[in-house]
Amino acid sequence: MALSRVRGMLAAAAVVLLSVSACSTGPADGSTGGETAAGSSDAFPVTIEHAFGETVIEEQPERVATVSWVNDDVALSLGVVPVGMPAVEWGGNDNKSTPWKDAKLEELGAPLGSEKAPKLYSEADGIAFDEIAALTPDVILAAYSGLTQEDYDTLSKIAPVVAYPELAYGTDWQDSTMMIGEALGKTEEAKKLVAETEQTIDAKASEYPQLAGKSFIYGNLEPAKGDGVNVYTMNDNRPKFLTSIGMKQADVVTEGTSDSGEFFIPWSAEKANELESDIFVTWVPDAKTKQQVIEDPLLSQIPAVENDALVADSDNTLTLSISAASPLSLPWALDEFLPMLGEAADAAEAANAK
Structure with missing residues (x-):
């Protein structure tokens, strides 16, 4: 089966990827709600370098949107419920989600189908620019993605974009976590999350x-x-x-x-x-x-x-x-x-x- 990596995890698909105290970023309908962890507003403004240049985030984001895979997982791991994130078109469950997303959304008080749940948009035909724009996000997370220059430019007209550092779909989960942590004012939480996840991997692997x-x-x-x-x-x-x-x-x-x-x-x-x-x-x-x-x-x-x-x-x-x-x-x-x-x-x- 020929694989196309830019078609993302459909190469993964064609073949084809901590608990923190919470406060709200707001659900998809714009009302108050959605449990997310408080970060540090003192860190802002922050400048994040990536493959398309630099992105400056002036204030701590309150409304977070994501594209591609991984980025929403990282936000949720840091206690932030996005206002919008992609539906899982391949490898997902009946909710267009995954078991790990569902469990974390439940923990954060924003299960899919509830008022506080993120808006899901399809990326089967590409990035859902209009649906993302309608959510009026403060930041768009794409640290792990296959954005083109055109995609980046279009998204940047909506909100500051955190793009991948070098290679499309080539960002390690550790780097994605640190970039997103910085963008959300949660650098220390991100460091802790990386360390705890690596410890979990080591502990589980030691059983084999x-x-x-x-x-x-x-x-x-x-x-x-x-x-x-x-x-x-x-x-x-x-x-x-x-x-x-x-x-x-x-x-x-x-x-x-x-x-x-x-x-x-x-x-x-x-x-x-x-x-x-x-x-x-x-x-x-x-x-x-x-x-x-x-x-x-x-x-x-x-x-x-x-x-x-x-x-x-x-x-x-x-x-x-x-x-x-x-x-x-x-x-x-x-x-x-x-x-x-x-x-x-x-x-x-x-x-x-x-």
Whole structure:
């Protein structure tokens, strides 16, 4: 399956990512409400540098809108309920949301469907400029996004925009958290959130010691296609996630992409046997596709597939939680994903012991 990273987590999708005291930013209808954590107005004005220049935020924002993934998760993690945020079109639930967003909105007293809930707008056809403008936000968060210059210029006519620092869809969740924390007057809270999330990752990963040092390839496999392999580079959140739990990217990928600005590289299925790693992780559209990979005459030659160390994830929400990684999604992802990885690591160890 060919992936397009700028189509966001539809590459994650096509394959495709603390409790603080509260006060209000205001719900989508403009009335008073929505529980958010108080920040420090003394920090303002602040100047945030990003790929399109600098954004000056004169006063602490009271009405926050977000685009893309991750940004709303970070705001919620910091106790701020946006007045508007994107509907989750891929990997979401019946609420056009995710389990981690729903839980945090409930905690903050702004569950979807309530008067204090954020307005959800669709980004299926691009940024919802008109709907965002109608919410009269004080700031628009896009620290993790694929904004073009034109998008940025249009949004900037509505409110100050916090864009990504360098690479579209390439911002680490830690950097997104710190940028958004600064924009909201919550720098100290953001530092604490990053530290606590990293501690959670370390603690959960320690329950699976067999993962430490295991080599991995995170890719996308399509049976019965000569070009049915894509391999993610370290620019993508998925390999970053696996390294954060103590695994290491396979040399065959790292050596070929060390200076690459790409999120993934195509790999001929004819060379599948060269994809040497302890564990291979892939998204699949359904459970039966895993068996098709195992039976495919070319993909079955991937060493990890031969060793029964293939992790085939058919849960779109789980894929989203890692590819659009955030301080909200990662704790949820760990509980779901680590058991699958641990089983694959056990299989790899068993194969190596033969």
